[in-house]
Amino acid sequence: MSGMIVLKGLSKQFDHLVAVDNITLTVAQGEILAFLGPNGAGKSTTMKMVTGFLAPTAGTAAVCGFDILTQPLKAKAKLGYLPEGAPSYEDMTPAGFLSFIAHIRGYSRRRERAKRVAAVAERVALTEVLQQPIDTLSRGFRRRVGLAQALLHDPDVLILDEPTEGLDPNQKHHVRGLIHDMAADKAIIISTHILEEVEALCGRAVIITRGRLVADSTAEALLAGLPYHNAVTVTVTAAEADVVEQKLRGLAKTSSVERLSNKSLLEASSIRLRVLSRDRQPITAEVSEALRFHTLTALTVERGRLDDVFRNLTLPD
């Protein structure tokens, strides 16, 4: 099956507000897709429609070939969903809560449920707090309870709304590792506004703003579209700056050279030059060759930052 998650012209209107506007996309097995976008852009609303919590105003979505409108139970059985904020029954213990989920998911025998719960708890590192009431747990643990709930039945499709929100760096790393390890045989959608996460985890990213899909591509390709992609910044002594600048301008692949302002007073004696590449091709080799007999204190290649892509695409004109 090519598309495990298929969105067809999915739209949602609340009174006069168009929250999601005609989104069409497909996620295949083995793919991790990131939903990027500012708050209120329609990421969560889209996820709520794909998981069957909200009914679309127009269009539909299918999970593993089951339409969410006409075969909701079959579609829901195939997916695991972590809603925004990872809600759970806070007066229960993780063990009780996960056992309840397992019961609904069709694990009818008690021993079977206990095994499932133990396995998923192990997987998300929750075992030590399984018997403590959820409302006494830290945010990181609560998020993992939500994640465990979504992973319990080892679903083919995972939809995770901000899975690493509110976690500390170690926990984020752990959760990303977890998602990465599962990716091979699943189709996964995560929403995030942490751009490093997209670079670290997702093969593909779509940018949603004001309900519309404005970009759909790999993180790499999104970056390649930036003017500074593959630009090289060199730091040279002030004395040599003019000569170096001339040399860099003379390179075949250079489109222009900019002088950058100094970052601090300590660097007053050095000058930073940014060499922009023609067609955004790599030019590191040429630049370092040209500067072989000059004193270089630093040389960095810029990839451009996803932050810039994000700002370019999502800020109102």
Place this chain on the structure above:
Amino acid sequence: MRYTLQRVRAVAWREFKSYFMTPLAMVFLVIFTASANALTFYVGNIFENGQASLESFFLYHPWLYLLLVPAVAMRLWAEEWNSGTVEMLLTLPLSTAQAVLGKFLAAWAFLGLALILTVPLWISVNMLGEPDNGVVIAGYLGSFLMAGAFLAIGSCLSALTRNQVIAFVGAAAVSFLLVMSGLDIVLDVFRSWRLLIIAESIAALSILTHFQSLMRGTIGLSDVIFFLSIIVFWLFATVVVLDRHKGS
């Protein structure tokens, strides 16, 4: 079918246990049994009546339920909306109707437990005299069915809001109307206008009228069907309310 039952049972069992996670359950059971007994002795004057019957016990159940059943029902859905768990619950492979039914059955079982705790009164009356136990059983059945009807109303009102106080007041108000419509104060107004048909139909819709006939020991099929259809109607309304949220 097997899965339907399993899911309903899973929801019901979780909900039932959740009553006992907080002191709420104990507080409720104590208030219920204490006030049911207090009304029987101090307002119903069970001793002065000189009859070995539980009529003065069952007589006040509609009024007791008017306050206490909405208190049990108010959290059913309002809390789910408030904490956001409804999103998790309704994206599990579970139909809205199964979730509504499961939660309702849990709350109904809880109210049944409260009723069972009044059995010592029944035993006492049996020790003091010779009541017609068939009538008492009919009374318990009627009381349990009536509790279910109030509960179904409360379930629907709870699904409408994320605020438990609003859910409580709304359910109490709707239940109050359904009880009041059986009182002679209301019915006499219509009777005095010679609108007998209207008076009759209002009385036929009243919870009080149907409960009283069960309380007096006649288990009429029409009374049982009346309560069951109130339950089905309001549970169906709960499903409609929840599904409408999806569309909005």
